[in-house]
Amino acid sequence: MPWWSKHSSKDEKKKSSKESIIDAFNRKLGFGSEDKSSCRSRKSRRRRDEIVSQRGAISRLPSRSPSPSTRVSRCQSFAARSPAVPLPRPALRTAVTRIDSGSQRPGSNASLPLPKPHGGASNVPDSSGAEADFTTASVSSGSSVGDNPSDSILSPLASDCENGNRTALNISSRDQPIHSNKNSAEMFKPVPNLSNKNRRPLGTHVKNLQIPKRDLVLCSAPDSLLSSPSRSPMRSFVPDQVSNHGLLIGKPYPDVSLLGSGQCSSPGSGYNSGNNSIGGDMSTQLFWPQSRCSPECSPVPSPRMTSPGPSSRIQSGAVTPLHPRAGGSTTGSPTRRLDDNKQQSHRLPLPPLLISNTFPLSPTYSAATSPSVPRSPARAEATVSPGSRWKKGRLLGMGSFGHVYLGFNSESGEMCAMKEVTLCSDDAKSRESAQQLGQEIAVLSRLRHPNIVQYYGSETVDDKLYIYLEYVSGGSIYKLLQEYGQFGENAIRNYTQQILSGLAYLHAKNTVHRDIKGANILVDPHGRVKVADFGMAKHITAQSGPLSFKGSPYWMAPEVIQNSSGSNLAVDIWSLGCTVLEMATTKPPWSQYEGVPAMFKIGNSKDLPDIPNHLSEEGKDFVRKCLQRNPANRPTAAQLLEHAFVRNVMPLERPLVSAESAESMNVVASSTMRSLDIGHARSLPLDSEDTSNYQQKGLKPGLGFSTSQSPRNMSCPISPVGSPIFHSHSPHISGRRSPSPISSPHVLSGSSTPLTAGGGAIPFHHQRQTTINLLQEGIGSSRSPGSAGNFYTNSYFQEPRQPRSSPRTPPHVFWDNNGSIQPGYNWNKDNQPVLSDHVSQQLLSEHLKLKSLNLRPGFSTPPGSTNRGP
Numbered sequence: 078m079p080w081w082s083k084h085s086s087k088d089e090k091k092k093s094s095k096e097s098i099i100d101a102f103n104r105k106l107g108f109g110s111e112d113k114s115s116c117r118s119r120k121s122r123r124r125r126d127e128i129v130s131q132r133g134a135i136s137r138l139p140s141r142s143p144s145p146s147t148r149v150s151r152c153q154s155f156a157a158r159s160p161a162v163p164l165p166r167p168a169l170r171t172a173v174t175r176i177d178s179g180s181q182r183p184g185s186n187a188s189l190p191l192p193k194p195h196g197g198a199s200n201v202p203d204s205s206g207a208e209a210d211f212t213t214a215s216v217s218s219g220s221s222v223g224d225n226p227s228d229s230i231l232s233p234l235a236s237d238c239e240n241g242n243r244t245a246l247n248i249s250s251r252d253q254p255i256h257s258n259k260n261s262a263e264m265f266k267p268v269p270n271l272s273n274k275n276r277r278p279l280g281t282h283v284k285n286l287q288i289p290k291r292d293l294v295l296c297s298a299p300d301s302l303l304s305s306p307s308r309s310p311m312r313s314f315v316p317d318q319v320s321n322h323g324l325l326i327g328k329p330y331p332d333v334s335l336l337g338s339g340q341c342s343s344p345g346s347g348y349n350s351g352n353n354s355i356g357g358d359m360s361t362q363l364f365w366p367q368s369r370c371s372p373e374c375s376p377v378p379s380p381r382m383t384s385p386g387p388s389s390r391i392q393s394g395a396v397t398p399l400h401p402r403a404g405g406s407t408t409g410s411p412t413r414r415l416d417d418n419k420q421q422s423h424r425l426p427l428p429p430l431l432i433s434n435t436f437p438l439s440p441t442y443s444a445a446t447s448p449s450v451p452r453s454p455a456r457a458e459a460t461v462s463p464g465s466r467w468k469k470g471r472l473l474g475m476g477s478f479g480h481v482y483l484g485f486n487s488e489s490g491e492m493c494a495m496k497e498v499t500l501c502s503d504d505a506k507s508r509e510s511a512q513q514l515g516q517e518i519a520v521l522s523r524l525r526h527p528n529i530v531q532y533y534g535s536e537t538v539d540d541k542l543y544i545y546l547e548y549v550s551g552g553s554i555y556k557l558l559q560e561y562g563q564f565g566e567n568a569i570r571n572y573t574q575q576i577l578s579g580l581a582y583l584h585a586k587n588t589v590h591r592d593i594k595g596a597n598i599l600v601d602p603h604g605r606v607k608v609a610d611f612g613m614a615k616h617i618t619a620q621s622g623p624l625s626f627k628g629s630p631y632w633m634a635p636e637v638i639q640n641s642s643g644s645n646l647a648v649d650i651w652s653l654g655c656t657v658l659e660m661a662t663t664k665p666p667w668s669q670y671e672g673v674p675a676m677f678k679i680g681n682s683k684d685l686p687d688i689p690n691h692l693s694e695e696g697k698d699f700v701r702k703c704l705q706r707n708p709a710n711r712p713t714a715a716q717l718l719e720h721a722f723v724r725n726v727m728p729l730e731r732p733l734v735s736a737e738s739a740e741s742m743n744v745v746a747s748s749t750m751r752s753l754d755i756g757h758a759r760s761l762p763l764d765s766e767d768t769s770n771y772q773q774k775g776l777k778p779g780l781g782f783s784t785s786q787s788p789r790n791m792s793c794p795i796s797p798v799g800s801p802i803f804h805s806h807s808p809h810i811s812g813r814r815s816p817s818p819i820s821s822p823h824v825l826s827g828s829s830t831p832l833t834a835g836g837g838a839i840p841f842h843h844q845r846q847t848t849i850n851l852l853q854e855g856i857g858s859s860r861s862p863g864s865a866g867n868f869y870t871n872s873y874f875q876e877p878r879q880p881r882s883s884p885r886t887p888p889h890v891f892w893d894n895n896g897s898i899q900p901g902y903n904w905n906k907d908n909q910p911v912l913s914d915h916v917s918q919q920l921l922s923e924h925l926k927l928k929s930l931n932l933r934p935g936f937s938t939p940p941g942s943t944n945r946g947p
């Protein structure tokens with residue numbers, strides 16, 4: 078039998094299995110039976126077509142594709158040839174094989190050898206790597222997926238599968254005698270230098286750890302950058318490069334390698350794609366073959382994604398023209414095929430103009446009612462499906478479930494995050510994983526909170542599931558930590574408060590997240606925090622048993638490791654405490670230990686992690702309360718919201734200042750300055766209570782924070798607009814969504830102001846905001862109404878770029894005492910802009926005035942100022 082015939086029958090079998098998985102998934106999502114049956118009939122028709130096609134028959138189905146392009150596909154190649162003549166392997170056969178590697182059958186002669194693990198004790202044999210991976214996936218997932226108590230005997234070591242550490246773990250089962258190859262002192266020895274070469278297999282047997290009844294678990298990380306040939310750009314990364322990779326994809330910890338067993342997801346493992354989690358992530362291992370199936374495993378988006386080449390949707394969706402599913406099944410037109418295979422599970426998001434008023438899943442919305450009409454075949458290729466108006470963009474990150482891309486709706490201009498999961502495993506466990514994904518969707522679709530990433534909808538297209546989520550562009554806390562280092566206390570308080578706010582909401586719905594950690598907390602440019610990744614979330618009912626072994630080891634609560642029953646929701650509180658430490662130090666607690674010892678520390682010792690000294694007493698107390706070993710002693714999220722550490726948290730975001738409101742602000746600000754005998758103002762907009770509040774709390778009213786701060790309000794996406802000045806005097810601002818991209822670290826830190834932020838050009842409205850805040854901080858000056866906003870910005874921020882000879886209008890002007898406009902700049906002999914003398918003098922004199930008033934940045938009004946206006 079020619080090789081392609083064998084392949085064909087296998088493909089057929091695989092497709093049938095896969096489709097049943099997808100069917101099951103759609104059943105899970107409540108896809109209608111009518112639709113299902115019609116879908117099935119379409120599918121069976123398609124399968125017939127595929128069979129014919131794959132046998133080399135010429136497709137008789139006329140293309141309904143509007144595309145003038147002809148798809149290049151294997152079946153079409155076959156069609157053009159005599160079926161009796163064995164075809165040479167396609168030029169891209171290797172790529173195809175790699176794509177299929179996850180689902181390769183043993184013996185596939187095209188299999189690529191898998192890279193050997195670094196120091197792994199039991200490398201997966203190259204020749205059967207794919208199979209071994211499958212085995213692993215099956216084993217580990219079998220131990221982890223599911224929430225019944227029996228599931229919880231999963232060994233944490235199995236999480237190696239997520240870590241990219243292809244390591245053999247010799248783990249004794251729970252009912253075997255517990256002994257250790259190392260004494261505990263050795264085991265707890267911190268790892269000074271965690272590097273790849275230090276990786277070693279662990280044969281340790283850890284008391285009380287949940288251990289599967291398997292003697293040997295070959296954990297293979299499907300997402301491993303080291304092991305996946307599909308992720309070629311990352312494979313060659315050395316550890317320090319992995320750090321960059323981590324940043325690139327917004328995933329795990331490059332700074333601490335998972336050593337030895339690698340069984341626990343190391344917070345430092347940069348070799349995974351962010352799969353620091355155990356449990357839910359096992360489904361990834363079920364899906365990982367698909368992950369590897371996809372040419373988009375590469376973190377660098379394939380040019381195919383955007384190229385207007387053949388097999389457009391598949392390109393956009395990620396499959397090369399030679400992908401068996403692409404080529405082999407594209408007997409009909411692409412359009413038809415998409416229609417046949419697209420199974421919408423949830424309605425798709427609204428365009429921006431509507432989304433503000435209507436929930437994406439509302440009955441008033443239907444994806445079908447506003448189909449995206451591609452303008453050209455090339456553009457159509459970027460869409461996920463004809464019915465979907467979302468076009469897949471760049472890769473945002475990789476998780477254990479799949480890849481997350483930026484989605485763009487070119488009709489509406491809206492963006493979203495598209496989580497793409499391939500459902501193409503033959504493994505029976507993939508059903509379970511699909512079920513879990515369905516569970517994630519089910520959980521997310523019921524949530525609507527400003528601190529929880531919003532679910533828009535989902536759909537399945539062919540063998541891919543797309544989950545559409547609110548796009549949070551700032552990346553994860555983890556990524557920010559890696560890029561910018563540890564957070565200041567104010568940021569920690571703020572983020573913690575927002576996470577708590579989301580958790581309080583979640584817990585009120587009796588839902589536990591189970592994977593709270595920096596990598597799963599996203600931040601937008603305004604400093605708004607969104608809890609993401611609900612792959613492990615679970616709705617807790619009265620019947621729920623103890624939580625199964627799920628989570629990310631370093632953030633995992635002791636009771637989860639010990640498999641003891643406890644108050645389930647409290648596991649998130651423990652993880653939150655770890656996340657606070659992570660924000661304060663860039664690493665989670667016990668990250669100096671290897672995975673298993675770290676888990677032992679968490680689960681079996683009485684030790685508490687080190688709390689950094691630089692954290693305030695309130696912060697330390699907050700962490701201690703979260704890290705109570707007895708879950709019953711941990712406060713609830715709602716209670717913690719009242720903790721001093723977060724109660725008076727200051728929002729990071731700045732208020733929106735519209736042109737109109739900015740004008741009124743300037744008036745107010747000007748008045749403020751006059752009241753301070755700066756300029757001619759006489760009134761002060763702050764009332765005494767506000768002022769005293771600030772003084773009591775040592776807060777800076779000028780940072781845009783409200784005196785009547787409601788922690789719960791702050792996280793509202795409708796900007797609460799913190800400043801008391803703005804609240805009381807600027808109704809324009811109140812309740813507006815702040816688009817301000819400024820959440821200036823300069824101001825937040827209090828160490829510097831935008832004045833010192835360099836001479837970069839800042840959009841005018843930002844300058845105004847900046848100035849307003851400066852004014853609130855009591856260091857601004859105004860020459861006349863409306864001038865305050867320009868004074869400092871003119872002087873310090875914007876230097877005109879034009880050469881003197883170029884015709885220009887003075888970019889900014891100053892106001893003199895009479896309201897006359899004065900040029901803001903002079904030019905020195907070097908043709909450099911300089912401040913007008915009078916401006917410099919004014920600045921100096923007013924600085925002296927401020928000093929004489931004992932003012933300093935951060936205080937709008939001196940204590941007990943007698944300069945209050947009427």
Ligand SMILES: Nc1ncnc2c1ncn2[C@@H]1O[C@H](COP(=O)(O)OP(=O)(O)OP(=O)(O)O)[C@@H](O)[C@H]1O
Nearest residue numbers: 327352474475476477478479481494547548549610
């Ligand atoms: N809504 C979003 N907006 C922007 N980026 C996102 C969004 N969701 C996810 N990402 C990016 O994609 C990465 C992977 O996403 P996510 O963690 O949800 O996937 P996962 O498969 O569930 O991962 P995990 O391994 O943590 O379970 C994130 O680290 C983040 O960088």
